[in-house]
Every structure is written in structure tokens, then in C-alpha cells.
Amino acid sequence: xxxxxxxxxxxxxxxxxxxxxxxxxxxxxxxxxxxxxxxxxxxxxxxxxxxxxxxxxxxxxxxxxxxxxxxxxxxxxxxxxxxxxxxxxxxxxxxxxxxxxxxxxxxxxxxxxxxxxxxxxxxxxxxxxxxxxxxxxxxxxxxxxxxxxxxxxxxxxxxxxxxxxxxxxxxxxxxxxxxxxxxxxxxxxxxxxxxxxxxxxxxxxxxxxxxxxxxxxxxxxxxxxxxxxxxxxxxxxxxxxxxxxxxxxxxxxxxxxxxxxxxxxxxxxxxxxxxxxxxxxxxxxxxxxxxxxxxxxxxxxxxxxxxxxxxxxxxxxxxxxxxxxxxxxx
Amino acid sequence: xxxxxxxxxxxxxxxxxxxxxxxxxxxxxxxxxxxxxxxxxxxxxxxxxxxxxxxxxxxxxxxxxxxxxxxxxxxxxxxxxxxxxxxxxxxxxxxxxxxxxxxxxxxxxxxxxxxxxxxxxxxxxxxxxxxxxxxxxxxxxxxxxxxxxxxxxxxxxxxxxxxxxxxxxxxxxxxxxxxxxxxxxxxxxxxxxxxxxxxxxxxxxxxxxxxxxxxxxxxxxxxxxxxxxxxxxxxxxxxxxxxxxxxxxxxxxxxxxxxxxxxxxxxxxxxxxxxxxxxxxxxxxxxxxxxxxxxxxxxxxxxxxxxxxxxxxxxxxxxxxxxxxxxxxx
Numbered sequence: 001x002x003x004x005x006x007x008x009x010x011x012x013x014x015x016x017x018x019x020x021x022x023x024x025x026x027x028x029x030x031x032x033x034x035x036x037x038x039x040x041x042x043x044x045x046x047x048x049x050x051x052x053x054x055x056x057x058x059x060x061x062x063x064x065x066x067x068x069x070x071x072x073x074x075x076x077x078x079x080x081x082x083x084x085x086x087x088x089x090x091x092x093x094x095x096x097x098x099x100x101x102x103x104x105x106x107x108x109x110x111x112x113x114x115x116x117x118x119x120x121x122x123x124x125x126x127x128x129x130x131x132x133x134x135x136x137x138x139x140x141x142x143x144x145x146x147x148x149x150x151x152x153x154x155x156x157x158x159x160x161x162x163x164x165x166x167x168x169x170x171x172x173x174x175x176x177x178x179x180x181x182x183x184x185x186x187x188x189x190x191x192x193x194x195x196x197x198x199x200x201x202x203x204x205x206x207x208x209x210x211x212x213x214x215x216x217x218x219x220x221x222x223x224x225x226x227x228x229x230x231x232x233x234x235x236x237x238x239x240x241x242x243x244x245x246x247x248x249x250x251x252x253x254x255x256x257x258x259x260x261x262x263x264x265x266x267x268x269x270x271x272x273x274x275x276x277x278x279x280x281x282x283x284x285x286x287x288x289x290x291x292x293x294x295x296x297x298x299x300x301x302x303x304x305x306x307x308x309x310x311x312x313x314x315x316x317x318x319x320x321x322x323x324x325x326x327x328x329x330x
Numbered sequence: 331x332x333x334x335x336x337x338x339x340x341x342x343x344x345x346x347x348x349x350x351x352x353x354x355x356x357x358x359x360x361x362x363x364x365x366x367x368x369x370x371x372x373x374x375x376x377x378x379x380x381x382x383x384x385x386x387x388x389x390x391x392x393x394x395x396x397x398x399x400x401x402x403x404x405x406x407x408x409x410x411x412x413x414x415x416x417x418x419x420x421x422x423x424x425x426x427x428x429x430x431x432x433x434x435x436x437x438x439x440x441x442x443x444x445x446x447x448x449x450x451x452x453x454x455x456x457x458x459x460x461x462x463x464x465x466x467x468x469x470x471x472x473x474x475x476x477x478x479x480x481x482x483x484x485x486x487x488x489x490x491x492x493x494x495x496x497x498x499x500x501x502x503x504x505x506x507x508x509x510x511x512x513x514x515x516x517x518x519x520x521x522x523x524x525x526x527x528x529x530x531x532x533x534x535x536x537x538x539x540x541x542x543x544x545x546x547x548x549x550x551x552x553x554x555x556x557x558x559x560x561x562x563x564x565x566x567x568x569x570x571x572x573x574x575x576x577x578x579x580x581x582x583x584x585x586x587x588x589x590x591x592x593x594x595x596x597x598x599x600x601x602x603x604x605x606x607x608x609x610x611x612x613x614x615x616x617x618x619x620x621x622x623x624x625x626x627x628x629x630x631x632x633x634x635x636x637x638x639x640x641x642x643x644x645x646x647x648x649x650x651x652x653x654x655x656x657x658x659x660x
Binding site: 131133148149257 | 460461462463476478479481483484485486487488489490491492493495496497500507508509576579580581583584585586587588614616617618619622623
């Protein structure tokens, strides 16, 4: 019986790790998850990950052949195949490629979640056929993946794409990175919650959000309040979009992308965040770029997007090797 | 007799156009110039340019074969081979490739001066062997050329690399582009002259620059005053470097370059501009980038750098076609 070639896509999160098999058309064949157990040794984690992948493999009626493993993880370095000092995980430095290849003798690649999402969008999502685009993930922080000339930009040390740490205001909000005024302190799921607190302090607008503690507040609650017409929540989206749009105009000045794709929990607010972001970006764009850059939602199916992105990473590498990218020469 | 292969490098400026022949080792064999005559028809200009190149060709004792023409020009579009609405020139839209190929049946490529400088640095200058770097030209404005994954970033429409029009302060100085607070209104040869005026207005420091009108002031005069210990001039460099360094930290967050190369008339001030820029960039860099990004002067010989860069453009294209960039596959 013919075996169907798939990649194993893995997204390592602080608490949960999701895995699944992705075929070359971007179909996800079975998804599973394990607890990350961030304080366990990494070698134990990778053994559990392998075992879970084998269970999943045998639960699927089709006969699958794993042709590679793509892993999305925090502080991942594509060049070195490592995870280095990840926040929320107790692993200091893990050679992910070596760990996985103990169990599976196939190509293994690792990158951060936003880069994996960018490759996912390129192969299977909203950026199909595009050579220049940016993916912005608006979750707890702001992650980004940049594609230029058809290739992911890793930079000299593998850590390019940190748009969340460009500076809005050098005297601004304290950031987890130890500096002040980074974009992600304003434009992220957590950033909009901080803006709500600021508006509670500085305005007298009535708002249901005044009843919620900062610890309990999340982006979905701000969205729901805004959809009910809560003025303070609406103003929070307005301010968030204004800052995000202004900084995206800087990204466009660098890279002239065909599109910017907004992804992640804050992006799920739809027009509430897209409209003010688009308006502010257009206002702040240099004339030659005005009206040219699309601001798009993700084209990946929501539930499996992390696995799809990680699985796409390997399909992208395999495709490059096979085709030698002859089409790429000007 | 064997003919030596060269490219014709051309830099079109607002008043003067410089041309010369560049061999594959980056040696400039003869340089000449013609008046641009910006109000003449473009067809007349390209005829004069061809004639001058032929005169130059025959004035050189070696037998040369022109294998391509590389042109650096304002508002040049590499993809379309055009110059579009250039400032300081009365040409609205010129198909540069078609104009040149009337006279020379060889590959013709056109790009803006900062991109040409970036390719020049990559092939013959300070960026040899680098795959990720940025060139910043500090002249009347601030131009930039970005190389990622070994390739110049043109973006979706050919106009990427406008770092001079990233925004320092949306309520800041008026820019020639019609917006406010663009980086080039602070960090450029003209920007530092504006900062001198601001310091004259806001401080009581004695300064020889108080005797000079804004029209007559230039970056070299600010440099000379600073070298004589003029406090106001020194403070102007300090502020310029502070703003430039902060915004370069944003560029690093996008692209993680191995080096940033400062070029142009303001960069000729050496330590006066490099030191405060480096200090501010390091201060504003995200932790993972600190201490990693080199800030370098141009590695091209000053006098012929524009011609070298334009000539390098074609050598770079020819190299790509020949080698199909097999080394480029990960």
C-alpha cells in the first residue's frame, strides 16, 4: 500500500505542546497534545513527544511516512537548531535537532512561532504566491515573521523579526525585555489590557471593564465590551490600532511588503483592531506606499494553525532542496 | 588581443552624472562625468551619456568589453527598469533600460543610490562575505539599502529600503515627503544643520555657528566646529547620533544584520557621528542583539564609490545568473 508523505508539526508552548501530521497540501491529519511540563528535563520531554507522535501515527487509518519534523518554539534558533533560554521553560540550551533525531532519522527544523506562522501562510494560507510579506502575531506579546525575496529573514544570528521590540516611546511602558516603550507593551493582547487600565485611570467614561481586575482581564473581554458599545473598550482598540499602524508604517518603509497579516488572539477582534490599524498605517505611510499594502487576517484554519505552520517549515525546506529555486533568479 | 570585461557604472545626480568602467575585482578603469542638465529631455541625456562612455572607452589603453550597464539614480525602480518622478529632475517616467539598450545591447539594471552602494559594499567593500547588512547613506537625506539572505531587498514594488522615512516623532520636523518627524529630518547632513538651528534657538552656548546662515551651513562646517571644540556643534552630533542609534535599533529588531555601514557626507565626520550613534544603538537594542551588530564606515574608495556601486549592480546580477545561487540552499 502506498504511504502518504507527511511532516510532523510541533508547537511547543509554555504549558501545552500540540503536534500533528501535515501533508503537502496543508491538510492536517490528526492532532494531539501533551503537557509541556516546563520543569522536566528536556530529554524527558522529547521522549514523551516522540511516543505521543507514534501513538497518533498508529491511530490514523492511512499509512503515513514522516519525511521531516518542524518545530515552533519560543527563542528557537533556525541556524543552530536550538532553543536558547526560553521564557517560561527551565531548559537553558537544547539542541532540538539532536534530541529529535535520536528517534526519527529525518530532517528536523526549528524556528519561533511567528516564523512558523509566516511559512504556514506562504505555503497554505493568505500569503500564497507572495514573495514579500510580514506576519504579526498579537498574543501575550507581539511576534513577527518577515519574508523578503520569497525567503524567511533570519538575519545574521537567526533572531530577526523582533518587531514587537521596536520602540514606540523610549520613556514608555516597562517591557518584559527590561527596556521601555516596546511596541508589544501597547499592541498585543496584554498591551490592550494595559491600555484599558490607563483609560480607567485617565478618563471618567463609564465602563463594564472597571469591574474587572487586571489579572482577570483579557483581550476577548475587551472585544466583547467593545461589541456591546462600551466606549472605553472602543477607545482602547482605537489607541492600540493607532500605535500599531504607525509602527507598521515603519516596517513598510524598511521592507515594502505586499501584505501584512495579523494573527493571534487580539487579531480575532476583527474590524475592531483591523480598522484603526489600517487607518493609522495609511496615515503614516510614505506617499509611494499609500494604498498598496494589504492588511489581512490569517488564511490558516484557526484550530490547527500552529501545527500547520510548524509542519510547513519542513515542506518549505524540502521544496527548496528539490527545486534549487531556479525560478528565483531575476 | 584579449578584451577585458567591464561594466559601465553610472550615477545620475541632480546636477552631475558620473560614469566609469568597473572590472570584476572592483577596480575602476577611468572615470568621467557629464552635466545632468535636468531640464533637458531624457532621450538627449541618454545619448550624451552613451557618447561620453564611448569617448572614455577609447581613451583607455586596454581593450574593454562592456558586459552590462548599472545605473544608480533617484526614485529608480529595479523591477521596472525605470526612473519615476525623480526629485530635482524634470523627467516624469523614464524607461532607462530601453533608453540605454538603443545604444548598447547588454543587460541594463537601475536602482537607487543607496541600493547601488549596498551592492558595492557587498562585492568590493566593507560587507564582503556578509549575507545580512544595511547601508545607510547620510547625505542631504537618508537613503538606505538592505541586504537579507545575501540579496538586496526591493520589496513588493521595488521601493523597499526607505529607512529615512521611518517616523521619529509624528509631531516632529516637517519633511520633504509631506509628513512630519521622518528620521532624515534629524539624521542626515541637512538634519544636523536643522539641529544646529534648534540649539542656537534653545541654548545660550557660545558657538561660531551662530555667525553662519542656515543656507550657507553644511555638515562639514558643523564637523570642523566640533573638531575645534565648539560645544554647540558637539551637542548637535550627540543629538543626531542619539536619534539615529535609536532608530537603527528598530532596524536591527526587524533584520538582525551583521553590520550597519554608514556612508555619505555626514558619515565623513567619523567618530563624531559614529560614537554617539553606536552608544545610542547599543542602549536601545533588545538584549539578544547587544554587542553583536557592527557599525562600520564604507569600505569603498571614496572618490569612485558611486560608480563602483552602480557597476557592481551588474556584476552581482551576472554572478547570480551564472551560479544559479546553488550555495544559497540551506
